Amino acid sequence: xxxxxxxxxxxxLPGNRGPWWVQVVVSSLVLLAYLVAQVAAFAVxxxxxxxxxxxxxxxxxxxxVVITAAWARSGWRVTVAVLLGLLxxxxxxxxxxxFYLDLSVTQDWSSEVFRLASMAATAMLLTGLILVWSIARxxxxxxxxxxxxxxxxxxxxxxxxxxxxxxxxxxxxxTEVALPLHYWIGVxxxxxxxxxxxxxxxxxxxxxxxxxxxxxxxxxxxTTPNVESFRTTQLYRTQAGQTDLRETERYRPxxxxxxxxxxxxxxxxxxxxxxxxxxxxRNPRRQPGRALRVRRVRLPSAASGRSGCATRRSRGGRP
Numbered sequence: 001x002x003x004x005x006x007x008x009x010x011x012x013l014p015g016n017r018g019p020w021w022v023q024v025v026v027s028s029l030v031l032l033a034y035l036v037a038q039v040a041a042f043a044v045x046x047x048x049x050x051x052x053x054x055x056x057x058x059x060x061x062x063x064x065v066v067i068t069a070a071w072a073r074s075g076w077r078v079t080v081a082v083l084l085g086l087l088x089x090x091x092x093x094x095x096x097x098x099f100y101l102d103l104s105v106t107q108d109w110s111s112e113v114f115r116l117a118s119m120a121a122t123a124m125l126l127t128g129l130i131l132v133w134s135i136a137r138x139x140x141x142x143x144x145x146x147x148x149x150x151x152x153x154x155x156x157x158x159x160x161x162x163x164x165x166x167x168x169x170x171x172x173x174x175t176e177v178a179l180p181l182h183y184w185i186g187v188x189x190x191x192x193x194x195x196x197x198x199x200x201x202x203x204x205x206x207x208x209x210x211x212x213x214x215x216x217x218x219x220x221x222x223t224t225p226n227v228e229s230f231r232t233t234q235l236y237r238t239q240a241g242q243t244d245l246r247e248t249e250r251y252r253p254x255x256x257x258x259x260x261x262x263x264x265x266x267x268x269x270x271x272x273x274x275x276x277x278x279x280x281x282r283n284p285r286r287q288p289g290r291a292l293r294v295r296r297v298r299l300p301s302a303a304s305g306r307s308g309c310a311t312r313r314s315r316g317g318r319p
Contacts, residue, residue, distance in 0.1 A: 015071040015137065027137065030071060031196065034064045035188055042184045054093075054100050061089045061125075065132060072136035081136040088128025095121035115162065122191060123158045129195040130154070134202045142209025143202050150198035157194025165190055 015023070037060040045053020065085030069078045098106055098117045130150055134143060168186035170179060 016073045026071065030064075030067055033067075034060070035192060037063070038188045038192075039181070039184045042188070043179075043181050046184070047178050050100050054096070058089065058093055061092070061128075062086070065089065068132050068136050073139065077136050081132045084135065085128060085132040088124050088131070092121050092124040092128065095124060119158050119162050122161045123154060125191070126154045126157050126195040126198070129192070130198045130202070133199050138202060138206045140206050140209030140213065142212070143206040146198075146202040146205035149201050153194050153198040153201070157191065160194070161191050 018026075038057065041056035041060045042053060045056050062085075065082060068085070069081040072078045072081055095117050098109065098114055166186065168183045170183045
């Protein structure tokens with residue numbers, strides 16, 4: 001029913017607070033921090049043991065999932081974002097294992113295994129990034145209309161990362177040489193830009209959904225408001241202590257139905273042979289001056305021999 005009270009306060013999660021431009025700035029900072037942390041993890045891990053790089057990059061992904069879930073707009077989004085994020089992190093780490101295992105284990109493996117492992121890791125990373133961020137941040141069902149172009153961007157990024165990733169001026173054939181920092185910046189940025197592009201596509205679809213969503217406050221009131229709806233609305237607002245005079249003015253109850261006009265008493269028609277000039281016969285019981293009067297008279301009492309009082313009615317002042 002229109003006018004029912006809504007619980008004040010709304011969502012208390014940080015991701016649903018503040019104007020839109022503040023949320024855009026915070027979201028951009030979260031994504032930027034993720035990129036910086038990934039670059040630092042691979043650059044630091046490249047100078048140490050390979051499993052250190054594997055663990056640091058995995059830790060960055062888990063922290064990104066947690067921060068994104070904390071930036072979600074509602075409680076159920078937090079749960080879904082965390083579960084999906086951890087699932088895709090696990091799949092991506094599993095796909096990268098062939099590149100971190102000892103050469104004694106992988107020396108007999110064909111190059112096709114490494115190609116599939118590399119492309120699967122990239123696909124899992126981009127898909128997890130897109131789904132976790134969109135579930136946490138998007139608001140309308142229109143968002144998922146953009147899944148098709150987002151899937152196309154994931155496929156394009158997976159193919160481009162494996163076949164056409166630039167070397168950024170680094171000789172990749174050299175062994176036992178630590179890769180420079182700018183190489184990791186280029187690699188992470190090149191791989192992540194496809195995921196960010198897909199997130200922006202889903203964001204645009206969500207904006208269209210928000211623009212087409214009809215606000216209840218903008219709905220046109222009925223030309224003939226319902227009395228029961230008005231009374232129920234005012235009762236709810238009165239009980240909640242939120243009386244709104246604008247609603248009272250906007251939804252006035254309709255006036256009561258007009259009573260039919262009183263019909264004039266018609267004078268009975270006289271017979272055809274009656275004399276219209278003759279005086280009409282009046283009812284003697286309704287003559288003026290013949291009102292009922294009550295007089296008290298004194299009568300003799302049979303028991304005491306004394307006169308008593310009795311009431312006697314008369315008309316016209318006569319006993």
